[in-house]
Amino acid sequence: MSSFAGRMKEYPTISLDRFDRENLHAQAYFLSHCHKDHMKGLKGPLLKRKLQFSRTVRLYCSFVTKELLLNNPKYAFWEEYTVPLELESPTQISLVDEASGEQEIVVTLLPAGHCPGSVMFLFEGCHGNVLYTGDFRLAVGDASRMEQLHSGSRVKDIQSVYLDSTFYDPRFYQIPSREVCLRGIAELIGNWISQSRYHVVWLNCKAAYGYEYLFTNLGEEFSTQVHVNSLNMFKKMPEILSYVTTDRRCQIHACRHPKDEEFLQGNRLPCGSTAADGTPLRIISIKPSTMWFGERTKKTNVVINESVCLKRAMNSDLNVFLIKSCKHFFFQIKDFLSYLQPVNILPSVVPIGRSLTEVTHMLRMMSRKRSDETMFIYKPLGVLKRSRVQRPSNNSESDNELFEGLDLVPPRKKISMNQEAEKGEFGVGVVSASRLHCSPVGLNFMDCTESNGEEEDDNEEEEGQGDTVKNKGPKWEDFFTPEVLSDSQNSQSQSCCSVRSTSPSRATGSQTPELFSEEEETPDNNKGFSLSLSASNHSSQNLDSHLDDTLILHQDQNQTSDGVTLQSEQEQLSASQTSSDFDIPSTPESKAPQTADLLHLYRKLASREEVVLREEGQGFS
DNA sequence: GCGATCAGCT
């Protein structure tokens, strides 16, 4: 949960994702996405009253966020005070202060990939450039693909990053891709619902938004629709709308009820559905969750592989905990920060179990302050990612420090993107235009399609392919912006007395806009959400020792005597290792489950056969 | 009666 107090030291007269207490005095409000923990105070009567007496105070957010916000009647009064902004379109806002007069600030919304409508905010003004991430989920290399983080060919000078640091912790260094997760779940669901029409699936989705990726993919996979309570929130999102329905006669449900667990115990779906002919439904519940560890404390048979956690529940057929990554994890954040090299990094979340000092220490190593202390020579105008040679993040000592005191073996092999840098193939500050002469998003899509499954190497063929050569597997949903801008939305008025749009080049001083001039050739950025369902894995959190009836299935890795962890052949890497979501080694001393074994397991579970769990490494039967 | 906060639960 976000513990951000709402204000940034550089621009204290604006408030983000917090609307109570001192934030009541803000001159402008920003909402990064429509999750409750970022909306504290947003329906407060004092704030409502303030709006009624103000001509200039407005709430700025994405079009989709406004749509989702106003869908809730409790926030309907925001209608006339909310100004939706286009993605990646710098907008100048006047902050009117009775005491100090008027102050101009330029804000740019960047796709955050956390849930529909989620954005990061880049502020540029007289107190420097500041990035507020909100909750975000980016793949390694995404920062280099964001035009608005660059001025021409250079990375903008970022004073501070206000970071969602929930998972900025080496304990979260391994995650499987969303494809791995989805494939496992789709197999399980397929095996289940194909048995009879009484075999149904319930998706136990807690948060209001962020599961749409799952709905659309399952809908596509099984040529069906997913039952939900209401279509209202999706009414202007046709890409999602076509995959959801309020017709209860389908086999995949994501409906909710306050007492849905009780319903399930009574062999009913939360919508109350039972079979018309009285035949008892056979229900499996699937719980998409980033966090599933709490569930392990219960005395149940649990099977964990890299993407799903299967639990045989007492009264229903089977519970499945789908590991979902709606946020970024350690290496993605590390990559993001080491690319931007801000002067300050301020965590918005200090995970329980960590101290603020620990988090600050880890973050500091990614900041420019750390760099100044070491051999890194600060380049005031920044450098392009491909030219990074001696970034602190590439320093194994930095990694070692991060892993100090943790009872896991850190991935000593550098993430592949950094290997080239170490080899010095790319000189500092010298990046050919051709390497970036594309919309990175579009290139990414092409690259991963063509290179899927191939050995990643360091040969010269990589040149000219930008940062995206490490992305394996066609993951189109990764490359869509989290915005759906239907015509009707686009035509919504952005009028506000204090707002006007500025062109990207004027606002950023970009010197070489042609580097990003082919956006129209990308997959249609405006036609889909960046639906951020993905798979996350448990990290090596000592699960094994205290989970007597838990079987951990994971991946193999060779470890040499000197502690250097080497990845074995590419074919031993799971698909999760080859996705763009992460370029990192797998859990040390773990073993990869074979696809056939997993399929066998899924079928057994789906058919309610007992699964005999053995010691790790001996497989299952 | 309302909102804020917290514990407990999923």
Next chain:
DNA sequence: CACAGCTGATCGC
């Protein structure tokens, strides 16, 4: 531990 909620109890206004 962590997500992103929800419910219910308690307290102050």
